[in-house]
Amino acid sequence: MRIMLRYMACVLMVLLLGTLTSMAQSRPSYVGTISVKPVRVLQAGEMLYVEMDIILDQVKVKSAGAVDIIPCLVASSDTLELPKVSLKGRNEYATYERILALMSNSERSDRAIPYLVERNVKPESRTIQYRHTVPYEPWMAKAYLDVQKDECGCGEIAWMEVETVDSVRLDFIPEPYRVIPHMAYVQPVPEPVKNREKQVEAFLDFEVNQTYIQPEYMNNPVELAKIRAMIDELRVDQDITINRLDLIGYASPEGSLAGNKRLSEGRALALKNYLSRRYTFAPSLYHVVFGGENWEGLRKALTNLDEPYKVAVESIIDDYDGQERKDRLMRLQGGAPYRYLLRNVYPKLRVAICKVEYHVKNFNVEEAKEIMKVRPQNLSLNEMYLVANTYPNGSKEFINVFETAVRLFPEDDIAKLNAAVAALSRRDIETAERYLDQVKHRELPEYANAAGVLALLKDDYESTRKYLQIAVDAGLEVAGKNLEELEKREQTDLEIKSRKK
Template identity: 45%
Template sequence: MKRQYMLFVIVLLFCMDTSAQQKEYSGKMHVTMLSLQQEGDSVYVKLTFDISGVNVDSRRSISLVPALVAASDRLYLPEVVVKGRENYNVYRRETALMSSREKAAYAAEAPYAVVPGFKSGNSRTIAYSVAVKYSSWMADAKLDMYEDLCGCGNPARRMGITMLANRITLEKIIEPYEITPSMAYVQPVAEPVKRREITGEAFLDFVVNKTDIRPDYMNNPQELKKVTGLVAGIKDDPDVTVRTINVIGYASPEGLLSNNQRLSESRAKALTDYLASRFDYPRSLYKVAFGGENWDGLKECVEASQMPYRKEVLEVIGSFPAECGYAAQVRRKKTLMNLKGGEPYRYIIREFCPLLRKAICKIDFDVRNFSIEQAKEVFKSRPQNLSLNEMFLLANTCEKGSQEFIDLFETAVRLYPNDVTANLNAAAAALSRRDTVYAKRYLSRIEESIDIPEYHNTMGVLEILCGNYDKAASHLNKAAESGLPEAKQNLEEMAKKQENAILIGQQQSKKQ
């Protein structure tokens, strides 16, 4: 009897629970999965919720929670909440009374949608679209839908679980193809004798019509230090043999040419005597010369200035040749002296002429040749003593594309900025690390008429990296026809790059 009573109570409770659940809402909620797909670094979930004909108990709400579920990981997605009448009105009042800060905090964790679950005669569908960051565990994840009951001040109760998809559709991502450029370098011509020169200039101050140097007069201490420092630097270099020390005097254009020549030569000789007294080079190494009246220097001064009648002064300098002859020189000078009543000429005498009276010290010297091992040490302290060929051979001992490799070619072009081979090799080294900015700078110093395979190969790689495939093909085909293997490799790389671009375009079109 007792056992029968207990069984009756259990059946009664079950019936009461079933009756309560039936009262929580009526109708059927339909959730349709449209897509569950990984694209790039994201997973896209698209669903449709149809709650037409659903009526939720007035004080309750139903939460529909999609979730990505794997064996050891789970990610809940934003929920869709369907509320009964009284529950929905409370929600509306609470959100309406929120402050701006409270609304911002709520928005950070708000449901995907909150919709009324009453008036079942209305058609209600919700388009659900969410993207989340892809993680590797999601490759084996399924998509479940949890149905939770909330309300009446009680904790949420799970009413059911439905599997919407058993696996994410994984996308095969087509990554942009990065070409591997094949660069070709030109070996510079070896120099049997490395002849070099170095030049410094000094603007020495002399007492009027005097030619002797006073080391402590006006700016002479600083100017003399520039010249002595130049000679001392060469003197202290054990790898250098001096051939000639040329001291050239220049005069400003005012006054008589004969007097200017006499003063300039005497002042140049005074500087020679000053250097000879401080360095033990044989006097036979010194050569004194008159550089002439410094019209080129005057032109540079005028061009860089905002002097009165600047344009007219430049026209006079450019119209009359500076021939070596008193009559011709007077002709130019006389024209300047008479220009605009002599105002610009007086400005020139005052502002520019002191800068035009200068002495140039030009040292011609030879540098000995070095083996590879010697060149390694010289490059660390005196790279200017290496020839282009020595730096090229030294670069070939480094790994291609390494920082040491690139540094050698960049040092070479810095020391020999006008050399075609130095600029071409520096451009190739820059492109080996995909640096198109520096490559363009070096290549701009080379005449476009140059027709050697290495130039066309370098230009071809530059055009590929800039996306100009037609121009790249033109250059690379020229280099390939000359038998340069690097050009053929770059043509193959360009074909792979173009094919890859087509595939990426097709993939993007499908997404749209």
């Protein structure tokens, strides 16, 4: 039924259009004057720009009328019809909207998209600025701009009086010079011994005043599994030797310091006993440490709280220590904030940290290349640098090594600088700028070269010259090549500017 109704609607529209067409054939569709003034037709690189002004002088389209202005590029070998400008009367515009509403998405995508469709219901004088771009093709070198006018949509087209404009001889604007950046990476210092550490925080649950771990008690299964997973990953890796296990117990800051020390050390010792029953590490590898009352953890917890007393609590932590700090917290605002912290925050401050210190064997380049594919965390920055240089400079594999390095060594300045250089080599300005901003020590000429290239890609020529000159003065050869790139870019910019005048 819905299909039949849609079909009947389309038939009615066709009949209506036929009526409108016959009316348009019998008399002009509009009053007033329409003229066209070509502005320019120019080639710029791979594109052709068509610009003209359509001038309306007291134009009013009749209710059932329409007029289409159709620009064309005309040559002896070919003709290209450009998107039209369509002015429609009141009823004709309503019909146009109904037809669009009845079309499916595929039907809409198949139809030619006009440049402009407007309803014209009263006399108006104005200029429609027509600006359109098409891919340049060789035949257009001998083409000129002409314009057709169709008053009825029935194919009876009249050529308008338009000044002939040649598409190529009118103007030619060169494309901006595409800079070829010359990059310099920094080789990290080799590590004779690759010492590493890894740690996990565990929020173990103990019964009140107890120091014995019950593996199935409350959330202990999940927390203990986190510790075992870390140790197991290191223990089964044949390239790793575990040297030390620190078990650090932190206490929440209520009660006495002596009592907290006793509970925290006892709970850390309980964790040692739990691990000793499951692993065959030498007893000398275990070290039980009292981390103290966890005031730092309380500071971090406060950042996530949206409570009016937060600033007052932070001030007490900053300005006092020892028992006075605790007493002032308990008295603050009648004790309500302290009771909230005691119930909701303090339990999470009773944390045990298992920290494993280990070292990783050193690899030659071929070994490191294979390790890079499966366990890149076992490589040093220098080993990653050597792996990167087994690939073509600037290749996907080459860049991927430096981007992996900065993820594994996020605090290392060399890793951040090399990651910025890798991003610049693929013209990722945003990523490069983010990494360069994070570099703390900026005295290396490679940093100045990277900052200069970044400024060049952002068209900041003054900063480009300043940074690159610093790198040149420091003896970095590629910086001189980038200064040459700057000169080429500035020269084409001047040519483009002069031709646009």
